[in-house]
Amino acid sequence: MVPLPEPSGALQKPRWFSRAGQMMSTVLDFIYPPLHPCPGCGLPDVYQKPETIGLCDACYAAFPWTEPHQLPPKVWIPAHYETSARKLVTRLKYHDAQYLVPLMAVAMAAQIRERLEDAAAMEGVSIENWVILPVPLHRQRQRKRGYNQSDLLARHLAFVLEFSYESAGLKRCRPTAPLYRLSRAERQQALAGSMVLNPEAIPKLRGKQLLLVDDIYTTGATINACEQALQAANPISVTVAAFALADLDSHRV
Numbered sequence: 001m002v003p004l005p006e007p008s009g010a011l012q013k014p015r016w017f018s019r020a021g022q023m024m025s026t027v028l029d030f031i032y033p034p035l036h037p038c039p040g041c042g043l044p045d046v047y048q049k050p051e052t053i054g055l056c057d058a059c060y061a062a063f064p065w066t067e068p069h070q071l072p073p074k075v076w077i078p079a080h081y082e083t084s085a086r087k088l089v090t091r092l093k094y095h096d097a098q099y100l101v102p103l104m105a106v107a108m109a110a111q112i113r114e115r116l117e118d119a120a121a122m123e124g125v126s127i128e129n130w131v132i133l134p135v136p137l138h139r140q141r142q143r144k145r146g147y148n149q150s151d152l153l154a155r156h157l158a159f160v161l162e163f164s165y166e167s168a169g170l171k172r173c174r175p176t177a178p179l180y181r182l183s184r185a186e187r188q189q190a191l192a193g194s195m196v197l198n199p200e201a202i203p204k205l206r207g208k209q210l211l212l213v214d215d216i217y218t219t220g221a222t223i224n225a226c227e228q229a230l231q232a233a234n235p236i237s238v239t240v241a242a243f244a245l246a247d248l249d250s251h252r253v
């Protein structure tokens with residue numbers, strides 16, 4: 001019996017197709033925003049508009065925005081991990097609410113544009129030459145969840161900001177236990193050496209300004225492990241973007 005040929009690349013969807021599809025659905029969502037319960041309080045039938053991050057008026061009015069002076073250097077995060085921002089993250093992460101990704105990415109992008117303009121004016125940081133990459137999940141956890149929420153946010157941010165995107169720049173070489181009960185020092189220890197750089201991605205990252213994307217930023221232990229691994233690619237700089245800024249106590253509530 002003649003073996004069936006392997007599926008060729010020609011049978012797969014071309015890249016432009018998924019990009020055009022994403023653009024189309026973003027445009028359609030803008031014209032006809034879908035209705036969902038407010039992710040903050042559960043109020044039914046709220047228009048999922050990017051300008052309100054899909055929240056009802058009351059939740060949006062109380063949204064816990066960060067101020068620039070509350071953020072560590074080279075870390076850009078629009079919200080504190082509280083109230084409706086916390087609900088957005090948990091709905092995306094644990095309840096498969098992937099429709100929230102474009103809304104959350106737009107809130108992140110608005111702040112990134114502002115910070116980029118400030119940094120360009122004050123520190124001479126170029127607004128060109130950026131590559132976005134996500135903080136990876138270990139493949140076991142990704143298989144269990146079905147998706148990496150940081151990858152979804154990073155992918156959409158790259159689309160909105162028109163930055164290059166490298167999904168497989170980093171890999172987690174070993175699974176780590178959930179971090180939420182660990183202290184700052186325990187987190188550093190658990191994560192040290194847990195990320196590896198994908199050698200195939202090095203040419204795409206060398207000499208670039210990297211924007212590393214995660215959903216929540218707590219102590220920076222995960223980001224430190226990523227930055228350590230990225231140094232082998234000799235980037236110009238590594239900046240961090242996340243949706244929510246948490247402190248250690250907020251994970252235990």
Ligand SMILES: [Zn+2]
Pocket residue numbers: 038039040041042043055056057058059060
């Ligand atoms: Zn609400």
